[in-house]
Amino acid sequence: MADLKLFGSWASSYTHRVQLALKLKGLDFEYIEEDLANKSPSLLLHNPIYKKVPVLLHRARPVAESVIILHYLDETWPDVRPLLPAAPYDRALARFWCHFADDKLGPAVGAVFASPSEGQGAAVEQEVMKVKLVDPEAFPFFHSWLRDFEEHEEVKEIMPAIDRLLEYAGGVRQMMLSLSNQQQ
Numbered sequence: 001m002a003d004l005k006l007f008g009s010w011a012s013s014y015t016h017r018v019q020l021a022l023k024l025k026g027l028d029f030e031y032i033e034e035d036l037a038n039k040s041p042s043l044l045l046h047n048p049i050y051k052k053v054p055v056l057l058h059r060a061r062p063v064a065e066s067v068i069i070l071h072y073l074d075e076t077w078p079d080v081r082p083l084l085p086a087a088p089y090d091r092a093l094a095r096f097w098c099h100f101a102d103d104k105l106g107p108a109v110g111a112v113f114a115s116p117s118e119g120q121g122a123a124v125e126q127e128v129m130k131v132k133l134v135d136p137e138a139f140p141f142f143h144s145w146l147r148d149f150e151e152h153e154e155v156k157e158i159m160p161a162i163d164r165l166l167e168y169a170g171g172v173r174q175m176m177l178s179l180s181n182q183q184q
Contacts (some may be wrong), residue, residue, distance in 0.1 A: 003059055005029060005031075005032060006057075007032045007040075007047075007056075008033065008034060008053045008055050009033065009053050010160055011035055011160065011169075012054065013106075014054055016158050017054075018054045018056060018066050020155065020158050021069070021070050023154045025073060027079055027080075046064070047062065047064045050174055052064075052065060053098075056069045070098075096168065
Protein backbone atom coordinates (compact mmCIF):
# COMPACT_ATOMS: atom_id res chain seq x y z
CA MET A 1 0.00 0.00 0.00
CA ALA A 2 1.43 3.38 -1.01
CA ASP A 3 1.89 6.03 1.70
CA LEU A 4 0.56 8.63 -0.73
CA LYS A 5 -2.52 8.33 -2.93
CA LEU A 6 -3.89 11.14 -5.05
CA PHE A 7 -7.50 11.20 -6.21
CA GLY A 8 -7.70 13.47 -9.24
CA SER A 9 -9.00 14.19 -12.70
CA TRP A 10 -6.85 14.35 -15.82
CA ALA A 11 -8.41 17.69 -16.85
CA SER A 12 -8.25 19.41 -13.45
CA SER A 13 -5.67 22.16 -13.08
CA TYR A 14 -6.02 21.70 -9.33
CA THR A 15 -4.99 18.06 -9.70
CA HIS A 16 -2.11 19.12 -11.96
CA ARG A 17 -0.85 21.45 -9.20
CA VAL A 18 -0.62 18.60 -6.74
CA GLN A 19 0.86 16.15 -9.26
CA LEU A 20 3.55 18.69 -10.11
CA ALA A 21 4.35 19.33 -6.45
CA LEU A 22 4.64 15.60 -5.76
CA LYS A 23 6.94 15.17 -8.78
CA LEU A 24 9.09 18.18 -7.88
CA LYS A 25 9.52 16.81 -4.37
CA GLY A 26 10.34 13.39 -5.78
CA LEU A 27 7.57 11.71 -3.78
CA ASP A 28 6.15 8.40 -5.00
CA PHE A 29 2.38 8.27 -5.08
CA GLU A 30 -0.45 6.21 -6.45
CA TYR A 31 -2.74 8.18 -8.78
CA ILE A 32 -6.44 7.34 -8.81
CA GLU A 33 -8.38 8.84 -11.72
CA GLU A 34 -11.88 9.97 -10.77
CA ASP A 35 -14.86 10.12 -13.08
CA LEU A 36 -16.33 13.42 -11.93
CA ALA A 37 -19.73 12.55 -13.40
CA ASN A 38 -19.80 9.35 -11.32
CA LYS A 39 -17.72 9.99 -8.20
CA SER A 40 -16.33 6.97 -6.42
CA PRO A 41 -17.36 6.01 -2.88
CA SER A 42 -13.69 6.49 -1.90
CA LEU A 43 -13.66 10.11 -3.07
CA LEU A 44 -16.95 10.83 -1.30
CA LEU A 45 -15.64 9.17 1.87
CA HIS A 46 -12.40 11.17 1.86
CA ASN A 47 -13.91 14.52 0.83
CA PRO A 48 -17.50 14.42 2.14
CA ILE A 49 -17.85 18.21 2.35
CA TYR A 50 -16.84 19.38 -1.14
CA LYS A 51 -16.92 16.01 -2.92
CA LYS A 52 -14.29 17.08 -5.43
CA VAL A 53 -10.70 16.47 -6.46
CA PRO A 54 -7.90 16.60 -5.63
CA VAL A 55 -7.68 14.65 -2.41
CA LEU A 56 -4.36 13.39 -1.10
CA LEU A 57 -4.28 10.42 1.25
CA HIS A 58 -1.16 10.24 3.39
CA ARG A 59 -1.10 7.06 5.45
CA ALA A 60 -4.87 6.80 4.89
CA ARG A 61 -5.53 10.32 6.23
CA PRO A 62 -7.21 12.67 3.71
CA VAL A 63 -6.08 16.18 2.87
CA ALA A 64 -8.40 18.07 0.49
CA GLU A 65 -8.06 21.24 -1.62
CA SER A 66 -5.01 21.75 -3.81
CA VAL A 67 -3.46 24.73 -2.02
CA ILE A 68 -3.91 23.07 1.37
CA ILE A 69 -2.30 19.94 -0.04
CA LEU A 70 0.67 22.00 -1.30
CA HIS A 71 1.18 23.52 2.14
CA TYR A 72 0.85 20.07 3.72
CA LEU A 73 3.52 18.65 1.39
CA ASP A 74 5.91 21.50 2.17
CA GLU A 75 5.35 21.17 5.91
CA THR A 76 5.61 17.37 5.90
CA TRP A 77 8.73 17.28 3.70
CA PRO A 78 10.35 20.69 4.39
CA ASP A 79 13.87 19.64 3.38
CA VAL A 80 12.89 18.15 0.02
CA ARG A 81 12.76 20.82 -2.70
CA PRO A 82 10.57 23.43 -0.94
CA LEU A 83 7.66 24.66 -3.04
CA LEU A 84 7.58 28.13 -1.51
CA PRO A 85 10.47 30.58 -1.27
CA ALA A 86 12.34 30.88 2.03
CA ALA A 87 11.87 34.65 2.42
CA PRO A 88 8.56 35.57 4.09
CA TYR A 89 7.78 38.38 1.61
CA ASP A 90 8.40 36.12 -1.38
CA ARG A 91 6.22 33.41 0.21
CA ALA A 92 3.47 36.00 0.70
CA LEU A 93 3.69 36.97 -2.99
CA ALA A 94 3.47 33.33 -4.07
CA ARG A 95 0.43 32.83 -1.85
CA PHE A 96 -1.16 36.00 -3.22
CA TRP A 97 -0.86 34.82 -6.83
CA CYS A 98 -2.12 31.37 -5.94
CA HIS A 99 -5.13 32.93 -4.22
CA PHE A 100 -5.66 35.28 -7.18
CA ALA A 101 -5.74 32.34 -9.59
CA ASP A 102 -8.27 30.48 -7.43
CA ASP A 103 -10.39 33.49 -6.50
CA LYS A 104 -10.48 35.41 -9.78
CA LEU A 105 -9.23 33.40 -12.76
CA GLY A 106 -11.00 30.11 -12.10
CA PRO A 107 -14.46 31.65 -11.58
CA ALA A 108 -13.98 33.98 -14.57
CA VAL A 109 -13.19 31.06 -16.88
CA GLY A 110 -16.14 29.13 -15.44
CA ALA A 111 -18.47 32.08 -16.05
CA VAL A 112 -17.36 32.34 -19.67
CA PHE A 113 -17.99 28.65 -20.28
CA ALA A 114 -21.44 28.94 -18.67
CA SER A 115 -22.33 32.03 -20.74
CA PRO A 116 -25.03 31.40 -23.34
CA SER A 117 -23.38 33.78 -25.80
CA GLU A 118 -22.05 31.74 -28.72
CA GLY A 119 -19.76 34.60 -29.73
CA GLN A 120 -18.19 34.67 -26.30
CA GLY A 121 -17.63 30.93 -26.31
CA ALA A 122 -16.10 31.05 -29.78
CA ALA A 123 -13.80 33.89 -28.71
CA VAL A 124 -12.61 31.88 -25.71
CA GLU A 125 -11.97 28.80 -27.86
CA GLN A 126 -10.07 30.94 -30.36
CA GLU A 127 -7.89 32.41 -27.61
CA VAL A 128 -7.22 28.99 -26.16
CA MET A 129 -6.48 27.49 -29.57
CA LYS A 130 -3.86 30.18 -30.15
CA VAL A 131 -2.64 29.60 -26.57
CA LYS A 132 -2.70 33.37 -26.09
CA LEU A 133 -4.37 33.38 -22.73
CA VAL A 134 -1.74 35.80 -21.43
CA ASP A 135 -1.01 38.80 -23.62
CA PRO A 136 2.79 39.05 -23.94
CA GLU A 137 2.62 42.80 -24.51
CA ALA A 138 0.40 43.57 -21.52
CA PHE A 139 2.11 41.10 -19.16
CA PRO A 140 5.65 40.51 -20.49
CA PHE A 141 7.19 39.18 -17.26
CA PHE A 142 4.32 36.82 -16.50
CA HIS A 143 4.23 35.66 -20.13
CA SER A 144 7.97 34.96 -20.03
CA TRP A 145 7.65 33.10 -16.73
CA LEU A 146 4.76 31.05 -18.11
CA ARG A 147 6.70 30.02 -21.21
CA ASP A 148 9.72 29.04 -19.08
CA PHE A 149 7.44 27.08 -16.74
CA GLU A 150 5.92 25.15 -19.64
CA GLU A 151 9.39 23.99 -20.72
CA HIS A 152 10.12 22.07 -17.50
CA GLU A 153 10.09 18.30 -18.04
CA GLU A 154 7.89 17.75 -14.97
CA VAL A 155 5.29 20.13 -16.40
CA LYS A 156 5.40 18.47 -19.82
CA GLU A 157 4.84 15.07 -18.18
CA ILE A 158 1.74 16.24 -16.31
CA MET A 159 -0.10 18.64 -18.59
CA PRO A 160 -2.53 17.00 -21.03
CA ALA A 161 -2.47 17.94 -24.70
CA ILE A 162 -4.23 21.24 -25.42
CA ASP A 163 -6.53 19.68 -28.04
CA ARG A 164 -7.72 17.08 -25.52
CA LEU A 165 -8.37 19.82 -22.94
CA LEU A 166 -10.26 21.90 -25.52
CA GLU A 167 -12.45 18.97 -26.46
CA TYR A 168 -13.20 18.37 -22.78
CA ALA A 169 -13.87 22.07 -22.13
CA GLY A 170 -16.24 22.21 -25.10
CA GLY A 171 -18.18 19.26 -23.69
CA VAL A 172 -18.34 20.86 -20.24
CA ARG A 173 -19.57 24.11 -21.80
CA GLN A 174 -22.30 22.32 -23.74
CA MET A 175 -23.39 20.46 -20.60
CA MET A 176 -23.54 23.70 -18.58
CA LEU A 177 -25.54 25.41 -21.33
CA SER A 178 -28.02 22.55 -21.59
CA LEU A 179 -28.47 22.54 -17.79
CA SER A 180 -29.03 26.30 -17.88
CA ASN A 181 -31.62 25.94 -20.64
CA GLN A 182 -33.45 23.20 -18.70
CA GLN A 183 -33.76 25.44 -15.64
CA GLN A 184 -35.39 28.27 -17.61
